[in-house]
Amino acid sequence: MNTITLNLITGRTIQQGVSMESGKEKPDYMKACGIIELDPSDIKKLGIWKNTNVRVTSEYGSIIVKAIEATQGPHPGIGWIPMGPWANMVVDINTYSTGMPTFKGTKVTVEPAENETVLDSLSVVLKACGQ
Amino acid sequence: MSKLVTDVICPFCGTLCDDLEVEVSDDGKQILEVRNACAIGATKFLHSQASDRIIRPRMKQDDGTWKDVSYAEAAKYAAKILCEAKKPLMYGWSSTSCEAQATGHMIAEQVGGIVDNTATVCHGPSLIAVHDVGIPSCTLGEVKNRADRIVFWGCNPAHAHPRHMSRYSIFPRGYFTGKGSKSRKIIVVDPRPTDTASLADYHVQVEQGRDYELLNAIRVAFKNGPLPDVVAGVPKEKIYEVSRVLKSGRFVVIFFGMGVTHSLGKNHNIDEAIAVTSDLNAYTKASIIPMRGHYNVTGSGQVLGWQFGFPFCVDLSRGFARYNPGETSSNDLLLRNEVDACFVLGSDPGSHFPNKSVQEIYKLPSVCIDPHMTPTAAVSKCHVPVAFVGVEVGGSCYRMDNVPIESRKVVDPPAGMLTDDEFLKLVLAEVMTIKGAA
Numbered sequence: 133m134n135t136i137t138l139n140l141i142t143g144r145t146i147q148q149g150v151s152m153e154s155g156k157e158k159p160d161y162m163k164a165c166g167i168i169e170l171d172p173s174d175i176k177k178l179g180i181w182k183n184t185n186v187r188v189t190s191e192y193g194s195i196i197v198k199a200i201e202a203t204q205g206p207h208p209g210i211g212w213i214p215m216g217p218w219a220n221m222v223v224d225i226n227t228y229s230t231g232m233p234t235f236k237g238t239k240v241t242v243e244p245a246e247n248e249t250v251l252d253s254l255s256v257v258l259k260a261c262g263q
Numbered sequence: 264m265s266k267l268v269t270d271v272i273c274p275f276c277g278t279l280c281d282d283l284e285v286e287v288s289d290d291g292k293q294i295l296e297v298r299n300a301c302a303i304g305a306t307k308f309l310h311s312q313a314s315d316r317i318i319r320p321r322m323k324q325d326d327g328t329w330k331d332v333s334y335a336e337a338a339k340y341a342a343k344i345l346c347e348a349k350k351p352l353m354y355g356w357s358s359t360s361c362e363a364q365a366t367g368h369m370i371a372e373q374v375g376g377i378v379d380n381t382a383t384v385c386h387g388p389s390l391i392a393v394h395d396v397g398i399p400s401c402t403l404g405e406v407k408n409r410a411d412r413i414v415f416w417g418c419n420p421a422h423a424h425p426r427h428m429s430r431y432s433i434f435p436r437g438y439f440t441g442k443g444s445k446s447r448k449i450i451v452v453d454p455r456p457t458d459t460a461s462l463a464d465y466h467v468q469v470e471q472g473r474d475y476e477l478l479n480a481i482r483v484a485f486k487n488g489p490l491p492d493v494v495a496g497v498p499k500e501k502i503y504e505v506s507r508v509l510k511s512g513r514f515v516v517i518f519f520g521m522g523v524t525h526s527l528g529k530n531h532n533i534d535e536a537i538a539v540t541s542d543l544n545a546y547t548k549a550s551i552i553p554m555r556g557h558y559n560v561t562g563s564g565q566v567l568g569w570q571f572g573f574p575f576c577v578d579l580s581r582g583f584a585r586y587n588p589g590e591t592s593s594n595d596l597l598l599r600n601e602v603d604a605c606f607v608l609g610s611d612p613g614s615h616f617p618n619k620s621v622q623e624i625y626k627l628p629s630v631c632i633d634p635h636m637t638p639t640a641a642v643s644k645c646h647v648p649v650a651f652v653g654v655e656v657g658g659s660c661y662r663m664d665n666v667p668i669e670s671r672k673v674v675d676p677p678a679g680m681l682t683d684d685e686f687l688k689l690v691l692a693e694v695m696t697i698k699g700a701a
Contacts, residue, residue, distance in 0.1 A: 149275070204457045
């Protein structure tokens with residue numbers, strides 16, 4: 133059980149698109165986006181089984197997601213969380229005067245969190261807002 | 264008996280497919296089947312039929328529960344918070360028609376609001392780059408019929424624009440591209456070997472965030488200049504080879520996406536991608552097209568452009584239009600606590616803005632106009648469900664190549680449900696009353 137440091141990128145996946153259009157409050161959206169895709173070598177470094185929950189932390193926040201094996205890999209050193217409330221808990225908020233937060237290229241640490249649960253989209257956002 | 268509605272426009276992504284067929288029940292109230300659409304587009308049509316759909320506006324109570332209100336009451340609340348605010352943010356506009364956008368802008372002019380669309384977290388840097396260096400572009404029809412070199416730079420249409428490749432860029436047989444995918448060379452530049460990369464002749468696995476260096480190296484390679492052994496994680500031999508392939512084409516089209524706009528460098532990455540395109544025009548014909556996300560984000564830029572002169576981040580709070588991304592952009596305003604009301608239509612910043620910005624929206628008086636229950640609705644004080652544009656009401660939309668297409672109504676919305684344009688007109692009337700202009 134170790135902690136690893138990765139370069140996090142976010143973006144669309146077809147599962148993210150389909151589940152988003154089926155209702156962001158539904159469990160399918162959480163299954164599609166409350167994940168982090170990791171290279172098999174990074175899963176090995178973490179010392180976890182795939183499909184277990186991990187805590188992803190950056191300078192900007194922290195979130196529990198499920199670690200799955202990269203579907204579009206290999207990409208050692210890169211973590212992928214589909215765009216959505218989970219990714220947006222940890223992305224780099226700096227816009228550098230362009231208006232655009234730095235959604236790709238956030239330095240994050242990933243550590244095992246087997247006993248934590250992944251929250252649904254509404255709970256992630258409302259909890260962060262203090263409700 | 265069911266009816267078949269043909270030539271339906273898909274209101275999901277900027278590809279704006281115009282060949283969908285939707286089977287509807289005889290009374291025109293229910294969608295039975297959607298043909299020709301991608302998985303996401305079909306889901307969008309079918310989800311409008313969900314039995315648990317919210318059909319009445321709701322206000323959040325002090326205990327966090329929702330109370331149904333009428334559209335008139337919701338419009339009154341929206342008008343009140345907009346008029347009372349010194350600097351209201353009116354964000355979204357990308358999942359609605361140009362007609363509704365124009366009505367929204369009339370409200371913004373009255374209340375001195377800031378109008379920003381989803382380009383602010385999507386192709387905003389591309390728009391800034393276009394101001395800087397211009398853009399040599401073309402339509403998707405020209406791509407289909409003429410392009411024999413296609414570059415996907417930092418975009419993954421297999422996931423984000425699923426029918427783009429079959430309709431325009433990789434597979435279709437066009438007038439001068441009669442052999443379909445065999446008449447084209449495909450180059451994908453992405454730090455991951457994506458599903459789009461699996462269809463490519465060349466996958467250039469650039470180091471994440473090093474797009475500028477690689478684009479610059481390609482410009483050097485065009486002129487056969489010297490390169491270091493490795494640039495941005497890519498061996499120089501590959502860079503020379505890719506630049507030869509590009510120069511040897513009859514018509515090169517570069518499609519680019521969030522890989523360049525979201526990474527550091529931002530608008531400067533796109534400056535350089537456009538420079539690659541204009542350099543290529545010394546050898547052959549080349550164009551560049553941003554892969555726009557929402558089906559009508561391009562339309563929002565167009566309408567804002569012809570009304571105020573700027574495509575996003577338009578600040579009307581001083582009584583005239585100002586534009587300064589970084590200052591008048593949604594995330595910067597929210598993170599600096601500069602707005603005092605939030606009005607969201609046709610977008611979901613609750614999901615797609617960094618959470619720190621969402622926390623600011625949660626603290627503000629706010630209205631969310633969206634057919635779905637979304638994280639934005641959850642953090643807003645008032646949620647107004649409306650009819651789906653492109654499914655339950657028509658309206659003008661702009662495709663990613665700036666071609667306007669009229670979307671079509673397929674079924675009736677639930678009884679008593681307003682369209683976003685109708686609701687915006689109610690808000691506008693209330694605003695005019697408060698301002699004493701009616």
